[in-house]
Amino acid sequence: MAQALTPKGTATRSRIVAGAAAELRERGVDEVRLEDVMARTGTSKGQLFHYFPGGKEELLLAVAQHEADQVLVDQQPLLGELTSWPAWQAWRDRLIARYREQGQHCPLGALLGPTGRRTPAARSVVTGLLGRWENAIADGVRHMQSTGDIAPEVDAGRAAAAILAGIQGGVLLLLHTGRTDHLAAALDLALDALRGGARP
Amino acid sequence: MAQALTPKGTATRSRIVAGAAAELRERGVDEVRLEDVMARTGTSKGQLFHYFPGGKEELLLAVAQHEADQVLVDQQPLLGELTSWPAWQAWRDRLIARYREQGQHCPLGALLGPTGRRTPAARSVVTGLLGRWENAIADGVRHMQSTGDIAPEVDAGRAAAAILAGIQGGVLLLLHTGRTDHLAAALDLALDALRGGARP
DNA sequence: CATTTTCTGGACTTGCCGGTCCATTTTTGG
DNA sequence: CCAAAAATGGACCGGCAAGTCCAGAAAATG
Incomplete structure (x- = not known):
């Protein structure tokens, strides 16, 4: 190698x-x-x-490996510092901007889509990216719980899973419609839910 | 023809x-x-x-046309009758079951994914499906607003957009991980948010 | 400076697979 | 029952793009 x-x-x-x-x-x-x-x-x-x-x-x-790394790099340092509501908002804005700029083709299309190579190596690139992404979000949720900004009974893992799904779907729809509406709506709904859950 | x-x-x-x-x-x-x-x-x-x-x-x-129709048919009549919380829940369950059963390949992969044919005809099949889907969800939200189950200040269109994004992302992740976690989490988060919004 | 390894260029091979063609059989309809 | 139209089978073609090969240039090495 x-x-x-x-x-x-x-x-x-x-x-x-x-x-x-x-x-x-x-x-x-x-x-x-x-x-x-x-x-x-x-x-x-x-x-x-x-x-x-x-x-x-x-x-x-x-x-794909190169681009997968880039996806997370593009979100840093924001993704690593989800420690306040303004920080989450900034991350949200960055995400939307990033994907709006990116053209109609997902560079990970080679792996992500249905066309994706089903080789073990390809799978591991994708699952690796998704896993790290989801973990970073979950860490952010947990941090917000430690400061009392998010209710402790929220399941951080599930919340992160939901947010990641919203992002992926939002991007998929962006690729098809050219609009960021869905991505924005999904993120806003999720963040509102987390915010709202903080005050019983 | x-x-x-x-x-x-x-x-x-x-x-x-x-x-x-x-x-x-x-x-x-x-x-x-x-x-x-x-x-x-x-x-x-x-x-x-x-x-x-x-x-x-x-x-x-x-x-693709055939399968696109099928996607919505498989959700009926539930998708057309989102008039109570149990109905929403039943729809949610049906969706998850449907996609769990479906194998690792999205039949719409031919169009949906990055590989998707970019011809006008292909685009219209996809956007048609997505549009009808989103409208059906939005109708459901509006109906729930008419009965007071969802707060009137909720933007039905945005809510539907968010939910659709969550579904698409959840399915995408299901295709990759083989697990329905993300799809379930996304739907639950969205429905909880709508439910919670009803009681200010 | 010799020689060994790495790097580069591009002509050539190969196999696949979508698409064409036409001869033959079956169905239709008067 | 007989044209005409529709349906069927499968041999054949052609192009495209991945992959092979090797000869020659450029670097490293000592």
Whole structure:
């Protein structure tokens, strides 16, 4: 896996990943040909298969891994500091802005959607991302409970699960309608519910 | 579009659609070859292109249309009678059961996911389904407002949008994790929020 | 500076699968 | 019962894109 890689080599490799990611974001998974990646990154087939012996599958997986990390990075540091209602609000706004900016194609489409590769590796990338995401939200809920802003009888895990579902569905609908209405409504409803639950 | 179709013809045509739908549910969009459909339905290429001159695209669209209708039919009559809290609960249970039963592949994957055909026809199938779905939920909310079970200041449209997002996200997560936790949590959170809002 | 490894380019192969074509059989309708 | 239309079967074609191969350039190594 970690072959001897000269600086030039690593540069090319990451150029390929970045280019493939961009291509993927613009055109969607099944519209992207290896040839497109080559054209955009100025590389040859030899190079592609040199750095990704597993071919398209391996390249797609590398891109997905890269983009999955990015999803959470884009939410930081807000996602890690859900310690007050304004902080939650700021995170909410950031999420919506982030997905509005992102085009019509989910870069994780390669894995997330029905088309998603069902290989164990692909699954673990997705479940890993979702798990970390959900945990971060649950941590935020628990912190709010520790400060008394959210009622202690709330199940943090379930709340996080519900919020994550709302986000995923909101993004899915955004991808289809081009509007952020659903994402916003889902987040607002969830946050209102948590807020309201604080005062019995 | 509506060619002369003998009884035998219509039978074959619908056999093809049904078979393709089943194949799609079991194996997912990009794993299904025309050949698979032929094998399952006992038909030949000639027949496929006889009934679907537009080829795979047209067949997929027909299947999607068929399945989209089914999504709402499966929720009836419950979805049309959201007139009391027990009715909402029954609908919630039905939804979860329905999606638990359905395998790992969304029959609408052909359209819903990132892989989704971006043709106008495909978009209209999806947006049509989502729109009708959202409207039905909103109607339910409004009815509950008319009986005083939900506070009048609730925006029925936004509530419906949030609920639909939760459902979609829940199903997406179900497809990935095999668990209905997220779907259940999202629905429960939303319904609790609506219930709670009734008593200021 | 020699030689060994890595990197690069691109021509070529391969297999798959959607789509075409037409000959044959079955059904329709007068 | 006989045209005409519809339905069926399956051989064949063609293109596309993934993947292979190898020869040559550029770096590392000592």
